[in-house]
Amino acid sequence: MQLEKIISISGKPGLFKLVSQLRSGFIIEDVTTKKKVSIGNSSQVSLLDNIAMFTFDKEVPLFEVFHNIAKENGYTSTISHKSSEEELRAFMEKALPSYDRDRVYVSDIKKLAQWYNILYKAGYITSESFVALEEEHKQQEQEQQQENEETTPVAKEKAASKAKTTKAKTEKPAAPKAKASSGAKSTVKSTQRKQG
Structure with missing residues (x-):
């Protein structure tokens, strides 16, 4: 469901789709009647996508709330x-x-129900409308599960041992120290005797 062009206009009932922009305002289309009209730049417009x-802990996009209601x-x-x-209130409990x-008023819930029905x-409300959102949720769940697995003690232990193995493989062995052969030493000694 594409909400980025769906708008609510203060003082006008219903929802509208932005069709095009003019110098002095916009051409809009009523989503149910498909009737097109123009509005001025001074109109108070709210994009549903915003x-x-x-x-209690975050703000949930309207699109997701609509998805919950649809399901x-x-x-x-x-x-x-x-x-x-x-x-x-009971409807809202199920939706979100x-x-x-304290911050979501009955007037907000009324607007939510009205917009959903429009x-x-x-x-706009079909099972196909929310496919991208469902795929996104699945991906987020998989990522979360992967993160959880990585933070378990066993996973930490595995990660630590893997890091040690990797470090051991990447470190170059120290070059062996060269030893003077015993033959070389005796040669030096014998030449010194001859000189003396």
Whole structure:
């Protein structure tokens, strides 16, 4: 799902796709009706690709939250944004269990449900929409598993012994010291006697 061109405009209901830029603003297209209009540069625009939701330890991109909702709902629509506060909180618990309850307001959850349903209606929410994200997650999990294996005591021991072996192979053996042969010594002595 391509979110980088999907925008929300303050004061306008729905979601829009950026079509092109003009000198004085932008041409946008309503994602559900496909109707094109122009807006001025003074419009307050939010790119969905730049929006994230607060958790207790990090900010999760909106794209990932949409993916969680899609999996939870079998890639179909979700609850209405007009649902009760209790229902919206329960919906949020499933979409992002670690969300920060102090910083994510009911109004944010309403917007999330509304945007998800708009994108679903416009054909943006399908199992294929999130393939790249799933592949990225698998790769991250593999990397994490590899890191975990490398930090275990056995892995550290193996790494240390491997380092020693490598060091032993790369170090050049010291050159043998040359020894004077006994024949050479006797020759020197015999020549000294002759001179004396």
